[in-house]
Amino acid sequence: MTEPSHQPRDHQDFPLSGAGLTALSIAAERNLESRRPDRLFDDHLAAAFLAPLDASRAAPPAGFRPRRSLGARWSGMHGFIGLRTRLFDDELLAAARVGGRQMVLLGAGLDTRAFRLPWPAGVRVFELDRQDVLRYKAEVLARARARARCHRVPVPVDLADEWAAALCSAGFDPTLPTVWVAEGLLLYLGRADCDGLLARVGALSQPGSRLVLDHVNAAMMQTEEFAHMAHELARVGVAWRSSIDDPLQWLAGFGWQATLVDVESYAAGLGRPVPPVLAADQRLAQRLWLVSARR
Ligand SMILES: C[S@@+](CC[C@H](N)C(=O)[O-])C[C@H]1O[C@@H](n2cnc3c(N)ncnc32)[C@H](O)[C@@H]1O
Structure with missing residues (x-):
């Protein structure tokens, strides 16, 4: 698969790029699910994948909203x-x-x-x-x-x-x-x-x-x-x-x-x-x- 090698400037210090970013958005959703009292599973490691995003100075890639890891969600796929x-x-x-x-x-x-x-x-x-x-x-x-x-x-x-x-x-x-x-x-x-x-x-x-x-x-x-x-x-x-x-x-x-x-x-x-x-x-x-x- 070929992917553009460039990333918009404000996304450069994210730990992942391209399609890899989508894996983070899924982790964000799994983290939210795991914190529900009626959770469907407990992904106790999901939060750890998101934590470096809090330290990032970059603006979040729109659509992923990982501005604060615990509240991150991929709105379109939520639920x-x-x-x-x-x-x-x-x-x-x-x-x-x-x-x-x-x-x-x-x-x-x-x-x-x-x-x-x-x-x-x-x-x-x-x-x-x-x-x-x-x-x-x-x-x-x-x-x-x-x-x-x-x-x-x-x-x-x-x-x-x-x-x-x-x-x-x-x-x-x-x-x-x-x-x-x-x-x-x-x-x-x-x-x-x-x-x-x-x-x-x-x-x-x-x-x-x-x-x-x-x-x-x-x-x-x-x-x-x-x-x-x-x-x-x-x-x-x-x-x-x-x-x-x-x-x-x-x-x-x-x-x-x-x-x-x-x-x-x-x-x-x-x-x-x-x-x-x-x-x-x-x-x-x-x-x-x-x-x-x-x-
Ligand atoms: C939306 S994420 C889903 C990840 C995981 N299956 C989950 O549900 O949490 C898509 C994943 O596919 C991987 N991917 C996409 N294209 C790929 C390719 N050509 N070779 C290897 N991995 C690829 C991405 O790196 C990313 O981790």
């Missing part, structure tokens, strides 16, 4: 990120309960599942992301003296490029069934790169493997809320590059039997309102897909 995190937590733990021991987080960002989920013995979690994101993550985790609850393996790669060899060199076993997570990633890859990612994932997936992901359709990209977020992201050099109108058909083409999660009922089951981003403009039939697939 949705917590639900998505909990859903993917549940999917990973369900797979582990029936014997899954190999998990791969594609575009792991500042995800802390390796540290906070009650993994059974023998689980390995591979975290794939850009080198700068994994470096920042390692620094913060070391400062917080965080201890993983599984065997955790960070793997710096460009997911728009060939990454399978790096994953296998890091100890991934292609003879085992795998649980793949692409959470908040596909928007940042062009359609051809999404296809390439799925082809690589498929080639490494034994029967019994699972894949969970999220994406949006083209109509969602056209909503006022998404257009606003895309505009704000462009200011920090980040582009949303793809959409998928029929995720079930797309995944079937790569050998996956996929089902869609009904986000509204999932939210209702957890006693949460429909996130504002989903209520944006029904006339456009916008869809924010949460998909669970098996092979």
Whole structure:
């Protein structure tokens, strides 16, 4: 993936840049969720990732609002990120309960599942992301003296490029069934790169493997809320590059039997309102897909 190397001046002393900044915005949402009395999960490390922002003299990248870490939120996605995190937590733990021991987080960002989920013995979690994101993550985790609850393996790669060899060199076993997570990633890859990612994932997936992901359709990209977020992201050099109108058909083409999660009922089951981003403009039939697939 090519990203503009320049950053607007006022963002220069942020610890991350480009797409890496979006990982911070997700951590901000997870931090807010974790502080609720009725929290859906407890990401006790999220605040540590945000803390350096308080020390930054820079103006916050608009749309991320990390001016004060504890109050930081990604307004456009508020309410949705917590639900998505909990859903993917549940999917990973369900797979582990029936014997899954190999998990791969594609575009792991500042995800802390390796540290906070009650993994059974023998689980390995591979975290794939850009080198700068994994470096920042390692620094913060070391400062917080965080201890993983599984065997955790960070793997710096460009997911728009060939990454399978790096994953296998890091100890991934292609003879085992795998649980793949692409959470908040596909928007940042062009359609051809999404296809390439799925082809690589498929080639490494034994029967019994699972894949969970999220994406949006083209109509969602056209909503006022998404257009606003895309505009704000462009200011920090980040582009949303793809959409998928029929995720079930797309995944079937790569050998996956996929089902869609009904986000509204999932939210209702957890006693949460429909996130504002989903209520944006029904006339456009916008869809924010949460998909669970098996092979
Ligand atoms: C919105 S964040 C989501 C992070 C994480 N999955 C979560 O939910 O907290 C998107 C992540 O994808 C990563 N990413 C985007 N494009 C990438 C690429 N081409 N190669 C590796 N990582 C990429 C970014 O660095 C960032 O950490």
